[in-house]
Amino acid sequence: VLDNADKLDCRKFLTPKSLVAGNPKLNLAFVANLFNTHPGLDPITEEEKADIEDFDAEGEREARVFTLWLNSLDVQPTVVSFFDDLRDGTILLQAYDKVIPGSVNWRHCNKRPANGNELMRFKAVENTNYAVEIGKQNRFSLVGIQGADITDGQRTLTLGMVWQLMRKDIVNTLGNLAQRMGKREISDADMVTWANGMSKKGGKSSSIRSFKDTTLGNGIFLLDVLNGMKSSYVDYDMVASGRNDDEAYANAKLAISIARKMGATIWLVPEDICNVRSRLIVTFIGSLMATAEKMGV
Structure with a gap:
């Protein structure tokens, strides 16, 4: 097996001993390398490529x-x-x-x-x-x-x-915050209310109804929330209108950068905000709430 793999310039990851031992992860790496080097498949069409990227x-x-x-x-x-x-x-x-x-x-x-x-x-x-x-x-x-x-x-x-x-x-x-609110635990609705309140606190009128709200995609609301937490961190001269994809992406990237500067643990990337991936935006707001609690906001 390995001699033939060598002829195909694919002898990686496995030794005779590890092959006989049957280590599943090394076997997977060996087969993956073989497939990547010699897939034996016809090139995909542009239509097929689009389907794969969207999948x-x-x-x-x-x-x-x-x-x-x-x-x-x-x-x-x-x-x-x-x-x-x-x-x-x-x-x-x-x-x-x-x-x-x-x-x-x-x-x-x-x-x-x-x-x-x-x-x-x-x-x-x-x-x-x-x-x-x-x-x-x-x-x-x-x-x-x-x-x-x-x-x-x-x-x-x-x-x-x-x-x-x-x-x-x-x-x-967010347990401590829940106790202050007299609740057993924080719900999504509580997070939405908190975020809207923080936007208003910063003097902004933007608000959302849920984490699936399409207006989240331009990043402005999240910047308004951050502004409510600490206004000196958000320079609105750097905030775009969000009318096109590039501007929305820039706003989302700025929001993530400011959140991290505040000490928040952020898991998402700008595309997640622009595409309004609700679950991931929940993690963003949840992290901001925890950070605000530490800041005493």
Whole structure:
């Protein structure tokens, strides 16, 4: 096998010993390199290229953000391929334990083999079923989701579960603010109300009805929120009207830059704001609320 790969200039990642040992990740890297070097496929047409670029763009962007968030929790091993690395449930269970301490009984969990091999499917499904069970115990909306869906890499269902876990983390961070508001936890409606109030505090009239509001796409409302938090940070001479894509992108980029300068932990990129990816904008506002709490705003 390796001699033939050498003739094709594709002998990477594997040694005879590792090939016989059957390390799944090295095997995957070997096959991926072989495919990238000699795909054996006809070039795609422009029409096909457009379809591929549009395919599940939002899911891919969310997966990128959720990967960054999971790694910020210091899960082991580091998440590289979002859907693949979550299939056996071990990362999900670690995330639950970090976000909701004490929620995981580790005696009920199957650990990955020390030799680096994958968990057997039935053990992986036991883990993911347990992850779904913990989510339901914490009032996550997981109707129709089974552990096997996560193990099989069902994209929408996996994203939905991790989003609720990330949102729980945001809510936990805003716990002190919730107490001041006399609430058990902060809802999306509370976040919208807070953001509108912060815009008004800065002397601006912009407002939103929800995190799906299309006006979020030009970035101006988010800049108005930041202005309400600390007016000296927003120079409106640098804020564009947002009437075209370039201006909207510049505003979104400026909002992210100012938020980070304030000390907020930001997961999204300008495109997420311009395309009004509501889940990711929730993380932005949630982080601003937590930052405002620290600033005493």
